[in-house]
Amino acid sequence: MPQLNPFPHDGDGGLGPSASAKGWHQGYIAAVSSPSELPRTPLVRSGEFMDAFRTGAAAGRADGLAEGWRWRYFGEDARTGEDTGQGPQPARSPVEPVDAGEDGPAGPAYPLAWRCVGAAALRVVLEQFAPGSDPEFPGLRLDRVCADKGVGRLYLPVRLLPRDPPAEPAGDPLADQGFWHGTAADSLTDAAAEGPDGPDAPETRAPTFLGLVRYRPAGEHDFWDLLPAGGRMPATHG
Known part of the structure; x- marks a missing residue:
């Protein structure tokens, strides 16, 4: 069972989700698709975001180890594969x-x-x-x-x-x-x-x-x- 974001997705007063909610979510996605090691925490102004990113990354890595890694096909890593006519190469994609x-x-x-x-x-x-x-x-x-x-x-x-x-x-x-x-x-x-x-x-x-x-x-x-x-x-x- 995948771990869940401990921070509320919907902020108070129509301000949108908190920096902590966004940070945990992004950390989880980055780690559940990274079999090798924990992703590097981005440098942003919000300390809450960075702390939550680390927590989310730990959760994503734990879920990847327990339930299998997931491939990020569409994203900033979508063009990193060699030009073989096959598209990018997944790393241990289930x-x-x-x-x-x-x-x-x-x-x-x-x-x-x-x-x-x-x-x-x-x-x-x-x-x-x-x-x-x-x-x-x-x-x-x-x-x-x-x-x-x-x-x-x-x-x-x-x-x-x-x-x-x-x-x-x-x-x-x-x-x-x-x-x-x-x-x-x-x-x-x-x-x-x-x-x-x-x-x-x-x-x-x-x-x-x-x-x-x-x-x-x-x-x-x-x-x-x-x-x-x-x-x-x-x-x-x-």
Whole structure:
């Protein structure tokens, strides 16, 4: 059972979450995707943030050791892999079989899923599925929206091979990093049917559609799975 943020997610008086809540959350995400050692604490003006970051990092490392590490595909480390045509290489990213019979007998076949963590993809899903929602702690917001709407899974079609980011950011957490994405759906079949096309489609030797972000309610955590749908995916290590 993943450890939970001990600091309140919603601040008093409409001021948003506290620096401690943000620090713990960021520390947890950084550590649960870092098998080697605890991440370095960022130098910021808020001592509360730094103290909470260390505490969150310790919790994330403990959960990674106990339950398996999670891969941060979309994020500042998304372009660190060698240019092999496969995208970045995950370090000991756990691979799990996709649920049998997901989305019914006519659903697409996805034999494997990479366990991932990170806010960028979930912010896109949240904005599409619940426009106007607070983007802080998107996993928590999505968990609540899914409960309200009776939805058990959400899917976002993505282009897994990054291209150069746009010269002027447009406020899209994935597109601003150079990734194509489609429209969030609660049906695996509907999401898998969508693919990038038109003049702005990224050039690649791989098939037109390459993967899905799958979100399953996970409480406050920004957990999701990456379902590869075609082309060559990076091999796991460890």
